[in-house]
Amino acid sequence: MEDPNHSDELTFGSRLLDLSDRHLVVEVPNAAIAKQQFQTGARVYVVMVQRATRVELCCEIRDRVKVAINANVQTIGYELSLPIHVGSAQRREYYRAHVTALPIKPVKFIPMDPVLKHPMHELAFTGNMVNISGGGMGVIVHKEHVPILRDSKFFDCDIQLPMDKEQIKFSIQCQSMHSTAGRKGDVYVGLEFVITDPAHKREIVDKLVKYTTYVQREHLRHEHRNL
Template sequence: MTQTDNAALKFELLQSDDFGRYLLRDRNEIIQVLRQLIAKRAMVTAYLSGGRDFLLTTVLAIEDEDLILDVAPDENRNRQAEAAEELICITQIENVKVQFPIMGLTSTQFEGAPAFKTPLPDRLLRLQRREYYRLIAPVAHSLICQIPVPAEDGPTNTFEARVLDISGGGVAVIVPPEGVEFKPDTEFTQCQIQLPEIGTVQARLRVRNLFRVTNRNGISMLRAGCEFVDLPERVASVIHRYILKVERDRNSRERRL
């Protein structure tokens, strides 16, 4: 079995206007999420000590203060996992991404079969289902958000940020490498996004959260989740029309395959 690329992304929550919405530290809340993983038999990607190597497993049970995990068919990978000081576990439940660290694995038995056990995690990152449907920006034509930032002693500078996804409620963008500061509650006015074959929309953005995202290839980027502020209905309608168009085009291509 394989994990989807989205599920395999590693997230590090750097800043947020509401940490509790994403990062759970309450033991009962963490156990509740882990029990959902057990019930769904969700496949978990466990990255070894921050590297690219990973173990595919499932959460089998919770026993006292321990988490019981399935072993992999690859004995060499099992030995590597058992030798690792820390593993980062990544999965998803009904499109909600879940990530948590585990500190060391030891061999055990579960229902007569080999398994791993590890102490229950003390924190768990949960990227909750968004209020709005979000469209992953098409690869064929990248969306760029133009962000004007007034200079203290000169003309306004405009920075470009690639859009990762877009909805009627906001956008997620890759933070430009320099020149503009992103942190929760920062607002940018008169931002513009060119929507191919639809038109240009202008909106005010407020930063809600900041994540460091690392893919399986070890490439890292900063991702800022931004909401639209006081978005006019006509602009929301243009965004909705664009989303519908992209979805229709995707469905049409899939039917031809």
């Protein structure tokens, strides 16, 4: 959920708890600032993500409500009005290459402590890359890592991308933007690369554009052989 100015400081990940022709209900974000800023009557922008589709909804917060997750578990959510405005939130600055069929090693993620800003190596885990572009990537992680994904928003990650006879290797920080539960209990996570230094960003983006171009060329070559 976001404030009307789309400030990065007021952007929070949240689960959709209920969707009907009367309202939306989303889980209250854990961040303390979210509880301070999102009050009854406030207008918020909700970006709903389903795989590659992003829709932006402008809603008003009606109330805080209790929601039953199951017979034994309840949580607190925001009841939102039906959308006042609906728009597209697609953002495609770079070509996205789908890489599930390629021999890519699992990506190692090291959560960053949200307060001290240092890596928490003891909580490191891996995920299988699904797609990648110059701006971010999508990975599949096991459901046991969901609590870490909720508690940590930023991660250090190590990436290795095979290309012909060479390997593109680099370490980068990324930010978790959204997640979707899979059919087998796993979770799809969309991540955005965070690169503050312009020169380093150009270097990484050049490598990623080179790689995604290679993947696109290989896909086209494979399709041509199957004609």
